[in-house]
Amino acid sequence: xxxxxxxxxxxxxxxxxxxxxxxxxxxxxxxxxxxxxxxxxxxxxxxxxxxxxxxxxxxxxxxxxxxxxxxxxxxxxxxxxxxxxxxxxxxxxxxxxxxxxxxxxxxxxxxxxxxxxxxxxxxxxxxxxxxxxxxxxxxxxxxxxxxxxxxxxxxxxxxxxxxxxxxxxxxxxxxxxxxxxxxxxxxxxxxxxxxxxxxxxxxxxxxxxxxxxxxxxx
Ligand code: SF4
Numbered sequence: 001x002x003x004x005x006x007x008x009x010x011x012x013x014x015x016x017x018x019x020x021x022x023x024x025x026x027x028x029x030x031x032x033x034x035x036x037x038x039x040x041x042x043x044x045x046x047x048x049x050x051x052x053x054x055x056x057x058x059x060x061x062x063x064x065x066x067x068x069x070x071x072x073x074x075x076x077x078x079x080x081x082x083x084x085x086x087x088x089x090x091x092x093x094x095x096x097x098x099x100x101x102x103x104x105x106x107x108x109x110x111x112x113x114x115x116x117x118x119x120x121x122x123x124x125x126x127x128x129x130x131x132x133x134x135x136x137x138x139x140x141x142x143x144x145x146x147x148x149x150x151x152x153x154x155x156x157x158x159x160x161x162x163x164x165x166x167x168x169x170x171x172x173x174x175x176x177x178x179x180x181x182x183x184x185x186x187x188x189x190x191x192x193x194x195x196x197x198x199x200x201x202x203x204x205x206x207x208x209x210x211x212x213x214x215x216x217x218x
Contacts, residue, residue: 012036012123014130022134024053031104037127039105039120044069049100049135056214057097058141058175059083060132061183062150066115069106075099079185083147086184086200090207098139102154103128117185125154136174142217143210144175148183156180167206169213177213181206 014036019026028048034040047064050073059075067077075083080099087094103124108115120128136144146152149162155178156170162180172178182203190196 037124043105051098055098056142061101061147063103064106082184143177146180152180
């Protein structure tokens with residue numbers, strides 16, 4: 001019994017696991033063994049951020065989904081493919097960006113044989129925050145884009161409303177330009193094709209503002 005208690009004991013935050021002078025590869029390696037919240041037990045593996053090490057644009061979602069959990073890579077499932085399409089239409093090369101999530105393990109509940117996404121709670125978000133802070137400090141993006149309300153509220157405050165403030169640049173110490181827009185999965189959940197098309201169009205418009213602000217500041 002004593003052994004099991006020791007195994008489950010975990011710090012309340014990933015802070016102690018951040019390596020000295022972190023790089024993205026050293027952070028990825030350290031995060032692979034993170035046990036700072038209970039989500040490590042439910043997910044297959046840590047899904048750390050990835051992309052260009054000095055990317056000008058960092059895109060931050062909520063958490064990995066089913067496919068991301070299995071592949072160990074962020075934004076590779078249906079929402080990731082939609083994000084790729086929107087970035088391309090906005091004139092942004094995903095290879096030039098860095099993509100990550102505020103929480104690095106997949107939180108889910110079983111529904112039949114399917115694993116259904118479950119929103120991370122504030123304890124899990126706070127436990128995982130040091131990884132994201134280290135990613136931001138290491139990549140030093142000029143633009144941060146929060147994808148969806150969970151990421152936006154975690155980084156811009158609980159009062160932030162994506163419905164009201166999407167597409168606006170918000171003053172923030174996080175980066176020179178910080179914006180929030182919808183999560184691409186919300187477009188996939190649109191009730192009909194016409195709404196999906198409209199939402200995709202608005203999403204691309206938000207991303208185009210980022211491409212524009214970057215080209216204006218070069
Ligand atoms: S979700 Fe984040 S804090 Fe929790 S175990 Fe995974 S990497 Fe660690």
